[in-house]
Structures are given as structure tokens and as C-alpha cells.
Amino acid sequence: MITSSNSAELYNQYQSAMRRIADIRYASAVLQWDQETYLPPKGAGFRGQQLATLSEIAHEEFTTDKLGVLLQELSSRHDLDAEQQRNVALTLEDYNRNKKFTAAFVRHLTEVINKSYHSWIEARKANSFSVFAGDLAELVKLKKEEAEILGYQHHCYDALLNDYDKGSNVQLLDKTFDTIREPLKVLLQKIQGRPQVNNSFLQQHFPKDKQWDFGMQLIRGLGYDMEAGRQDISEHPFTTNFNSLDVRVTTRIDVNDLGNMVWSCIHEAGHAMYEQGLPELQYGLPLGEAASLTIHESQSRLWENHVGRSMAWCRHYLPVLQQYFPEQLQAVNAEQFYKGINQVTPSLIRTEADELTYHFHVMIRYELEKALLENAITTADIPTFWNERYMKYMNVKVPDDKQGCLQDVHWSHGSFGYFPTYSLGSFYAAQFFTMAEKSIPGLDTQIQKGDAHSLLSWLREQIHRYGRMYNSEELCKKVTGETLNISYFLQYLQRKYESIYA
């Protein structure tokens, strides 16, 4: 029982407990970062064990009855300020969510995820989805159980979608994808009827060290604070953070493809600048965290596409690139460069897709996950479902499972409901960027001069500093005056591709 009646004191107790849990979780994140960047091969086994222990301890500490009592008591206090109330409310939600799962359920889920991840690796080696289908079926069954435990109003998928974007649901996503499916198909057909653009200049030999140096200059130039972060090399680019003053990015370098490094650098820097902009004083508390994975993605996409694939960006950065790679790029002008980096081509691999067809990749995964959760299909049906939709939406024939339904790691991690954040993030990015253009006089000219400072300040002020104060929808309304409106995204695409494909 709580005897102290001083709310400030109770809030301090709550804050200390949360910071201790954050210390453990972020220690875990350091170990994971190390695992992806510098871990010697033989160290993997013990590292897995160390990570499991830290996650167990964090879970134990976040589910103590003492914390529950404290949160209940704080929820009833009316002398906390709005930010404090929001922190307590969100923590209580997270706490209650965690308490719903028995230790046995969590352990079983972890085991099945481990098993699934390994069979996904094996399936990719064998290039055969059937190697993965059995374990995935077990995992899907558990995720359905999880949804039942969590509870939902309309659709069991909603419970899982909420994990990545609180407030997201099937109704909203169906409506969104239904609105965008046809316009995107029409736009794609139009583009395919026009003379195609050339991007072969990106596929030449670009030495690794020069690419690295350019990438470092690039992310510094965007506003990523190198004193509060660093860049390293990893197999798959990612952003991770241990607090807002230590937010790290990684990239990968393909010596035969410049694009791979350049736009992954901008994408990750977009994520990282969001984390660097979160309020330091809210460390360990919800308001010190990103609003949602959707809003996170809106920041990376905004920088990657609205800045990094704009004509203004090309005008500034092509000359810089030409200094690094004179031989390879001397014959390319800014307009050719702009067109080349925005080439639209239906393709097999989501992560390499252009800004238009990308959303077909996401839709297919969304539709597939929904069908699985509705029991409309089983995991054995996935390859057929997948291949049919690729043909239907993009006229793409999938040659094998590795380039098809085995390409993403997400399902093997039990991440069902994650993919939609990629599309929603893009849609929010377009809406935010439209607002930024209205609010910042001469933004395009600034970007053309390589100066993104006022854009970053605007994002910091409008979005970053709030942490989880608002959910995606609330934040969007606050920033742009309306909830998600995908016409901004459609208009952006139409305008862009009209200029490129005449």
C-alpha cells in the first residue's frame, strides 16, 4: 500500500523505476548493436544468452506488483501536470498489457520465435517456403492467442497492429489501401506507357572508402549530430538508440551500386534525427519515446524521399558526388540524375522498390496477414497467395520463394502488423512535408543549397519534442490540421512522375 501522499514524491519513485528499466533495455540495445557490427563470430552463443537474461530482468522489473500499485495510485492523482499524466497513463497501459501474459506464454512465444527464425534461415538456404511453413503455422497460432489475450473490438488483427501504431486498425487500413490501390495502378500503367528513364549510372564501380566518406558527409549535412551518434557498417542498415544523446546508424556499401548506400544513409539518418530530437529529460518514460513506428517511418521517408529524391537535393548533391566520383558521374547532369534515381519499375524485392510500387509490396503483405488471421488461408497457402498477388498488382512473375515470400525477416520474428507502418509512414511523410513547405519560406531553395537546418528545426518543434504525448492520428491533426489524408501522397506522386515521365 502507498502511504506517502505527496504526488511529486510518488512520481519520482515511478520515474526512478522506469529509468532503471530503461537502463536495462538500452544495455540490451548496446549488446544488439555490437552483435550486428563488431561481434566476433564465436561470441554469438553467449551473446544470445546475455540478451535473453537482460530481457528477462527488464520484464521482471516492469511487471512487479509494486510498480502496478504505484501506477494505480498515480493515475488517481489530479495534481500531476499534463505530461506527467500522459506518462503515467501510457505506462499503466503498457503495464496492464504486459501483465496479461503469463510467464509460460512469454517463454513459449520466445521459443517458437527462435525456432521460426532458424527455420526461416534454413528455408532461405533451401529456397523452399515449405521448410518454414510448419513453424510459422505454430507462430501464427500463438499470435492469434496473443490477440485474444490482448482483446480487440472488431478484428483480431487490430490487437497486433496496435503494437506498432496505437489506434491503427483493419477498418482504417482497408479504407486507406482501398483508396490508393486503383490510383496507384493507373499511375503505374501511365508510367509504363511512357519512354523509360535511365539509371545505369548508379550501377558502376564505386570504391568502398569513397562511398563511406560521402555517406558520412551526407548525414552530417542533413543535420544528424555526430557527437550524439555514429555510423558503422552492418549487413542490414538500421538505427538504434541508447538515449537521445547516443543514437547510432549503420549502412551497407555495395561497390557496384551507389544507390544502395546513399538512400539507406538518408533513411536511417531520418530515423536517427527523430530519436536525437526526443526530449532528453524524459529518458525512460513514454514521452521520451517515438510516437509510434508509423511516425518513425514518416520521418525516415520524409528525408529519404521528399528531401533525398527531390530535384533540389540533386542540384546540390550531384556536384558533390561528382567530386567523389568524377569518372563515374561526370557525364550525368542534375536532371538525368533526378530522373534516374526516381525510376519506377515493378520488381520482386520490397526494400529495393521505388516510391510507387513499394506500396503494392506492403499491401500484399497486409492482405496476406489479414487472411492468415481470419483463417481464410493457412501458412501452406502463402506462396500461391503471394505469387498471385504479385502478378495481379504488378504483373511480376515470382521465380522462387527466396525472391518471393521468404524475403522478409518479419514473420519469423512474430512481427505481424508491422508492414502497414511502412506505407502509413510514407503517407504521413507526404502530409507533413506539404505542411513544412507551407510553413518554411524558401525551403526548396535551402535544400538546393544543401541546407536542411530549418526543416529539421521545424520537425523538432512540430513532432520530435512531443515523444509519445500524442498518437499518430492526434499528432497528424496537431501538425497539419487534419487526420491522415492520403491525397497529399497521391498528389506528390502524380506531380513527381508527371515531371519525370512527361
Next chain:
Amino acid sequence: MITSSNSAELYNQYQSAMRRIADIRYASAVLQWDQETYLPPKGAGFRGQQLATLSEIAHEEFTTDKLGVLLQELSSRHDLDAEQQRNVALTLEDYNRNKKFTAAFVRHLTEVINKSYHSWIEARKANSFSVFAGDLAELVKLKKEEAEILGYQHHCYDALLNDYDKGSNVQLLDKTFDTIREPLKVLLQKIQGRPQVNNSFLQQHFPKDKQWDFGMQLIRGLGYDMEAGRQDISEHPFTTNFNSLDVRVTTRIDVNDLGNMVWSCIHEAGHAMYEQGLPELQYGLPLGEAASLTIHESQSRLWENHVGRSMAWCRHYLPVLQQYFPEQLQAVNAEQFYKGINQVTPSLIRTEADELTYHFHVMIRYELEKALLENAITTADIPTFWNERYMKYMNVKVPDDKQGCLQDVHWSHGSFGYFPTYSLGSFYAAQFFTMAEKSIPGLDTQIQKGDAHSLLSWLREQIHRYGRMYNSEELCKKVTGETLNISYFLQYLQRKYESIYA
């Protein structure tokens, strides 16, 4: 109360608890490694907090009553094997030791250490020991309290010495240093009466990347397993381990001094190969740890001095170095190189001292610590005490505190009793290496061929695989048939310097 009567089951419980604690401690070590190598500057504050939390949790878990009851029960079981019994006995010792300190004492000590460390930094900036003397006095007082809490038989310093080398004590150290002081002084005088050797070839410009490449080839060549470790750059070279399959080293590179990198690489690789040779299956248990810091130092010194400063090593590695640095080293032959790298000169800085005068540096620190703990001097007397002994033992005039009594970080960390392990480690190294030479036919010829494989195997077999099964003295007796006998070290030095200084 323990109800289960199955010893194997109880032992498993003990092992699981210890592994969980090890996971937390090694996670902490990863964060520290990152702090010394890759941490962005602004991340230091939160990192300190994260480390404090992990160390608090590890302490909490290692002092639970449940673990105490389990250890007591296991100590009374007679159906454990010798290794299991030794693990339990050592853990119980460590447990009881930890339980002696109240949480308040530990917190206070941590605070005073933090404060002292910062005033040491400030004192070095101001080049004035008096800035540090006050906080250090507080720390010395606490260390005396610590010694009283721990208890001792003859001298309060013994309680602290035990922390680094169980069984070490003032009586043994006095005897050891008394035996060696005069012979070393005599040897130094003899050397100073002979024509001096030239090592100026080490002080040229050696490009950083070439030094790095040589260092990597060097430690690989000694037998350091790069698949179970890695090398990075840090301000001060160190070795750290997260398990025997992930043991990392760092080095530093001075472009104007080749020696700095070369022998620090060999030294750290010596530490690291010991850790890589500890039994993997004993992870988290005493038998998975090094016997003592003295034995640890014996391994680094053995490789650094007995291998890395031998004529045989020079014969193999000078030609290799000449390939990396043809201009700088083409005019040097193996004999000149050997003489140069073994130059004896009384000097100010311990870490840069030769194999002979090094022990004067250690003796001075030992005598000073003992005098402090005996209340024979106060911290305010340290500069005078220090400077007088440097003059007395080595005829060296100390120009200022920074190059004098402010040079080592140890005291600011509260590490009193650490320095003697450096000398004892060297003495053990000589004794072990003499035994290795006897046991491995053709060892010198092998080293001359750049092959240290059989030496590493011998050390693995004789020393590494035992972990903490034996303390320093027991291990020495097991390996060499007698306890520490410093005549091996004296003979080694005399023989070496006779050949160099004729």
C-alpha cells in the same frame, strides 16, 4: 529452506543463478568496452547511469539470501566433484565478502571514488597533487574501513592485497622486494657503467595504417584467436572479455614511436590468450575466471618480455617489420634491434619503463601505499615521499606531479594493493618461462620461426584451463614444482643484460 536433496539439482540451480549474474556483469563489460572505443562524446552521461544500474542489479542478485542458503547447503554436500566443490567454496567466500558491506557503505564508496576520479583529472590538468589530496584522503580512510570490515591477520593492507591476489600479503611482499631491491640496484649500476645501446630507430615516423596492419598480423601470429575476439583503438590499451569466446584487445598507435604499439599489442594479446584459454563450460563460475590478477599479469609479461623482447623474436619479426617499414628499418640488424628494444634507462613513467627499472616504480608505489595504510604518512606527504624515492632508487629527479605521483589512475579508482601484481606477475612469468623452456624442446628455434603454437598449448595445458582451481602460489607449485622463487627472474635479467651490455 532447501527441501530438495539432490545435489546435482542444487548445483544446477547454483550454476543458473551464477550465469545470470555473469550475463549482467559481462553486459556491463560490453558497455564499458564500447565506452572506451566507440561511444559518441555526448553519450557519456547516460552511459554512466546505465553502468551504475547494471552493477547495482548484479550486486543485488549476488547478495540474495536465497543464494546464501543454496551455497551453505551445497558446501555441506560431499557428493560434488572436486571442481564443483572448489566453485562452491570460492563463490561462498566471495558471497560472504560481499555481504559484509552494507548498501550504504558501497554507495558511499562509489560516490567517493567518482569524486576522487574527477579530482584526479582536475589535478592532472592543474599539474598539482594538492587538488587531489583531499578526496584521496577520504578514499584512503574508506579503504581502511573496508580493510577492517573484511578483516585480516597481520596487516590491514593484506585485506586489500587479497582482492587482487588471494593469499598475497605484506610479509610475502616485503620479503620479495627486500630480496630484489639490492640486486636490481647493483645490476642497474653495472649497466650504467657500460657503453649504452641505441634505440633511436624506434622514434621515427611510422604511418598509422601500416602499424595497425603489423599489429594485427603480430597478435594473430602469436595465437590470439581473431574469431573469438577483435582489436580496436582506445586511449589506453586494455583487454576485456565477455566470455572465453569473445575476448577483445585494444591498442594505441603513436606515429612517432613504433615501440608503443608493438609491445602493448603483445602484452594485451598475452592477457587475452589467457582469457581465451579459460574453460568455456565454466562460464559464470570461479573456474571460468583467471586464477588472480598476478597470474594474469604473468601471462601478459611472459609474452611481452620473454617472447616479444627475445633475440629469437627479433630474428623472426625484424624482417617482417622491414617489409612494412623498409625505409625506417633497413639499416637496422637483428642484434641492434634486440639491443635497442631492451635499452635500460631510469625514467619517470612506469608504463614506459624497461624490465629492470619497472620494479623500482612498483616498489615505490607499494611502499607508499603501505605507509599510507599504516598512517606513517598522509596523502599530503605523497609528493615528497614519491620524489625522494625516485631519487633514492633511480637517481631520477621528478620535475612535476603530472610526471610524478599523479601519473597512475589506480588510486583515484580506490585500487590500493593492485600495483604489486605487476611485479609479482613478472617474477612468475620468469619462473613459468624457465619451465616452458625445459618442457618444450626447441622452443627458442620455434619462436625464431615465428611459431609460438607449442608455447601457447603448454600454457593452456599448465595454467589456462584451470581457471581459479588454484591460487597463484598453488598454481606456481603445480606448474614449476616450487612456490615463487625470484632467482629465476634475477637470472633471466642478468643473463639478458650481460649479453646486451657486455
